[in-house]
Amino acid sequence: MSRTRISPSAPSFRPRRPARRGALIATTCALAVAGAGVGAWTFLAPGPGIQGLSDGAVLNGRQAAQLDAYLAADAAGGRDELHATLDGAAVPVAADGARLKLALPQLKEGRHTLVVDGAGSFPFASYHRVVGFHVDATAPELKVADPVVKNAAAPVTITGTASTDAQVSVNGKKVPLDKAGAFTATVPKGTPLVTVAAVDRAGNTTTKDVSARGRRPMIRAAHITAIGWGDDTLRTGILALVRSGKLNAVELDVKDEDGEVGYASQVPLARQIGAAKGYYDARKAIAEIHAAGAQVIGRIVAFRDPKLAGAAWKAGKSDQLVLTPGGQPYNGGHYGALSFTNFANPTVRKYNQDLAVEAARLGFDDILYDYVRRPDGPLSQMSFPGIGSATPEQSITSFVADTRTALRPHAKYLGVSVFGIAATRPTEIAQDIGALVKVTDYIAPMVYPSHWGPGEYGVAQPDTAPYAIVQRSLADFARQAKGTQTEIIPWLQDFSMGSSYGPAEVAEQIKAAADNKMNSFILWNAGARYQGAALQQIAAH
Structure with missing residues (x-):
């Protein structure tokens, strides 16, 4: 088995420390593109996560009013290179300790899209983050009929309707809705007050109390x-x-x-x-x-x-x-x-x-x-x-x-x-x-x-x-x-x-x-x- 001989005139080979994976990829890609004659190129890195808000989130009115969104400053790169928009309108960015705070405006009900672009924390890299979320501040509809109590010694039937996307409970026990949003539940005899609650996907809640005592007894x-x-x-x-x-x-x-x-x-x-x-x-x-x-x-x-x-x-x-x-x-x-x-x-x-x-x-x-x-x-x-x-x-x-x-x-x-x-x-x-x-x-x-x-x-x-x-x-x-x-x-x-x-x-x-x-x-x-x-x-x- 023969070995390749290194010519004395060839440059000497010296081992080098492994480059950071991101930098190595960026450098390799940049060289490849440059070699193809395309010119300057910037690597699209994963970028920092947005803290306090996740893609696909559904917020109720209280959550929307209290929403704070941040980026980790060390991963976000310079604040001057960062650009954020909400539904196409610019969002101010301010330093907040080790984080960068996105100064979101008052959020209206409906669908919103938050976009963050910036320079990464390593050379030749940038990032593009898109988070879509929904604000739902409207409480679900809930109607409960006053029950008809004909026999005080018998269980009482509670009926009503609610928004079809709500989860309904009667005195803390979940009850199913039909396709039209109607529900029926039975409470034990002698139950004086029935509390019916409807909670939607955002956590908005509507509560109704109904009397299950029936007619006023003889006085x-x-x-x-x-x-x-x-x-x-x-x-x-x-x-x-x-x-x-x-x-x-x-x-x-x-x-x-x-x-x-x-x-x-x-x-x-x-x-x-x-x-x-x-x-x-x-x-x-x-x-x-x-x-x-x-x-x-x-x-x-x-x-x-x-x-x-x-x-x-x-x-x-x-x-x-x-x-x-x-x-x-x-x-x-x-x-x-x-x-x-x-x-x-x-x-x-x-x-x-x-x-x-x-x-x-x-x-x-x-x-x-x-x-x-x-x-x-x-x-x-x-x-x-x-x-x-x-x-x-x-x-x-x-x-x-x-x-x-x-x-x-x-x-x-x-x-x-x-x-x-x-x-x-x-x-x-x-x-x-x-x-x-x-x-x-x-x-x-x-x-x-x-x-x-x-x-x-x-x-x-x-x-x-x-x-x-x-x-x-x-x-x-x-x-x-x-x-x-x-x-x-x-x-x-x-x-x-x-x-x-x-x-x-x-x-x-x-x-x-x-x-x-x-x-x-x-x-x-x-x-x-x-x-x-x-x-x-x-x-x-």
């Missing part, structure tokens, strides 16, 4: 004021009716006709205007009533509120009041000029809703609105600042609907006290029963015989015919609520006004309600003195 209640609860005789008398099984609920004022809140409310506006009076300890009162075997209905006198009206007018916030066309406080007849607040005003609405939520958190079982209406009198003589194109009936209904939504997480019942005439004359005081039955758990008509005019419902003298007037007027409310799960729970008269009312007259009203398949009622006596002889014993709940 037989009596009213007492905040001050009255502090009277040992009055309080003891009502609790005795509860313990004897004749009542199973107590209606206790949260906010009364004077605008005073009976307990030491922590709602800021109540404290600011001096409405929080502390006549009773709410938690203690509720515990005492529960211990006696009854539930507690918290009555909130909504828009008749002299306390708020007076404070608002003094502070120059006239838009919180019902006004005359000339801009003066509307004089609500015997109620006085500073008596009715404006149901269309956001501050007034929120104040009452905040009290409702606070009462629910304190342990009241129901929230019952009263004076959730406009004042009596010609509509042409009233102005409701901010009402816009809505009618008074629509504005009041939306207020009640908003309260129901606010109360849903607390699993409380919501009732609305209404005039007896509202069943047939919805615009007279802005109480549309057909609309209100869709946003409440119960309607409480004040069908006191003494409050009806002669000839109403064909009854010559309603005050002397308690059965006839109550039975006929409640029949109209029954028709309005037909096909809904909303109960009709009438206010009944346990006081004398004109005619003398004893146990027999009270009992006739109770029978008239029962003949309309209404076994619930709330008794009204301003002095909180009730005639137990009119009440049949019932099973306490």
Whole structure:
């Protein structure tokens, strides 16, 4: 085997250190291209990765607002040689320690493309990075029907629809969607509140709470004021009716006709205007009533509120009041000029809703609105600042609907006290029963015989015919609520006004309600003195 001999005239060969792979490739390629007569050539290197953002990412609104994108400075080469664009527009680059920060603008919803070009960290090399991503800040659609609960001892079926790209869960358990986005789920019997959530690919979430309790169970209640609860005789008398099984609920004022809140409310506006009076300890009162075997209905006198009206007018916030066309406080007849607040005003609405939520958190079982209406009198003589194109009936209904939504997480019942005439004359005081039955758990008509005019419902003298007037007027409310799960729970008269009312007259009203398949009622006596002889014993709940 022969060996090749090296000529003395040939240059000597000396071993060299291995070149960096990237530099070697670049050099080799450059020489090859140059040898082919192409001229100068730059190698396209992999380049640095973009930190904080990946290709194909889907960002929600919060993530997009907080997005920061960086390049490692040592791999990115010089900042002066770096060029970045977002959707074709230049993106500023700033030094940030050992990194280069891409100062991205506020990102709009939709598809985006980030392009970064620069010189590499080794000779003859450059890089070109493209990252495509999507911003989706829109929460998925979610609709959940109020379940129909016919049997409290059976499981409850929850139905609804959601965006087809969303993942839906019912009380934390995932449920499938069909091709149209519809879903069905079953929750165990006795589940008071169902939370349905829809989450899309970006993490946007829509949540709905629905009550699975069904109709409000039978209540037989009596009213007492905040001050009255502090009277040992009055309080003891009502609790005795509860313990004897004749009542199973107590209606206790949260906010009364004077605008005073009976307990030491922590709602800021109540404290600011001096409405929080502390006549009773709410938690203690509720515990005492529960211990006696009854539930507690918290009555909130909504828009008749002299306390708020007076404070608002003094502070120059006239838009919180019902006004005359000339801009003066509307004089609500015997109620006085500073008596009715404006149901269309956001501050007034929120104040009452905040009290409702606070009462629910304190342990009241129901929230019952009263004076959730406009004042009596010609509509042409009233102005409701901010009402816009809505009618008074629509504005009041939306207020009640908003309260129901606010109360849903607390699993409380919501009732609305209404005039007896509202069943047939919805615009007279802005109480549309057909609309209100869709946003409440119960309607409480004040069908006191003494409050009806002669000839109403064909009854010559309603005050002397308690059965006839109550039975006929409640029949109209029954028709309005037909096909809904909303109960009709009438206010009944346990006081004398004109005619003398004893146990027999009270009992006739109770029978008239029962003949309309209404076994619930709330008794009204301003002095909180009730005639137990009119009440049949019932099973306490």
